[in-house]
């Protein structure tokens with residue numbers, strides 16, 4: 001397996017890009033560590049597949065270099081890069097049996113037959129197709145065929161990386177959960193470098209060591225699920241991760257305080273300078289307290305989700321969401337307070353570091 005360096009990568013699908021808007025990928029510059037599992041997460045059209053295809057060699061980036069373990073592979077073909085890929089839809093040989101489909105990439109590399117059998121049996125069991133091992137792929141469901149594709153991606157241990165592009169789209173919801181956990185286990189056991197494209201946050205957060213959040217052709221944050229939750233670097237990460245997403249409100253900065261409409265909120269940390277452009281306060285619903293003192297609010301809706309309640313309210317005309325425990329009740333005259341630990345300040349959508 002390999003470390004993958006993305007060295008100042010930019011990509012435009014038209015030949016003569018003039019401005020940033022012409023680039024499907026603005027600048028991507030970072031390293032994926034050897035043996036780590038990464039998820040590329042973001043909404044449709046943000047550039048996930050473009051980035052994955054640049055790593056695999058299916059797309060040649062307009063600018064920048066790709067290195068595997070320090071070796072420049074920018075001009076190498078997909079095959080020469082020695083990677084395994086699993087796509088959204090099954091890629092299988094219909095006339096071969098399940099076993100033969102999985103054995104194929106190994107036999108192609110002249111692996112001794114005893115090793116082929118050991119490895120294929122192990123993977124077939126993992127994907128839950130042992131009972132169909134000798135059946136031709138042709139007669140199987142789309143779901144089973146996609147499991148074969150996954151198996152073929154996982155069967156070789158000599159690849160530089162395994163790349164997955166929304167591989168569980170055609171798999172039914174229960175099996176999705178099972179396969180995702182198995183992929184995670186497999187990753188722990190064999191330490192593959194894995195890159196997994198998805199627009200589903202649950203999928204990304206359960207699978208990955210590090211999540212690469214993309215928005216509008218840019219990587220806006222790379223972090224552990226915890227980093228993304230606690231310290232969203234960009235307001236988009238706040239909205240996109242978490243359910244419900246982060247509250248983001250326009251404010252004016254005044255030293256140690258933020259002015260939100262007519263209210264003054266004390267900020268944790270050192271005084272902040274006034275800045276040009278847009279200032280916002282971001283706070284996750286889990287850090288919004290409903291109490292008897294604080295800023296008076298009007299509750300508009302309470303959704304009981306079993307173990308927690310989602311409370312929607314208006315604060316000076318501004319919509320705000322709080323999450324409270326199942327045993328907690330909404331006070332008769334509700335007030336809102338912000339837990340200082342959950343306050344984030346954003347300047348033009350990017351998080352401002354608040355020193356001690």
Ligand SMILES: Nc1ncnc2c1ncn2[C@@H]1O[C@H](COP(=O)(O)OP(=O)(O)OP(=O)(O)O)[C@@H](O)[C@H]1O
Nearest residue numbers: 013014024042043044045046047048049050051199
């Ligand atoms: N072959 C292509 N030619 C021209 N534009 C393209 C091509 N492929 C993708 N694009 C554009 O590049 C941008 C990024 O697309 P990409 O498929 O990488 O996004 P994505 O995040 O993977 O989206 P999805 O989840 O819908 O697959 C989009 O605006 C898309 O329309």
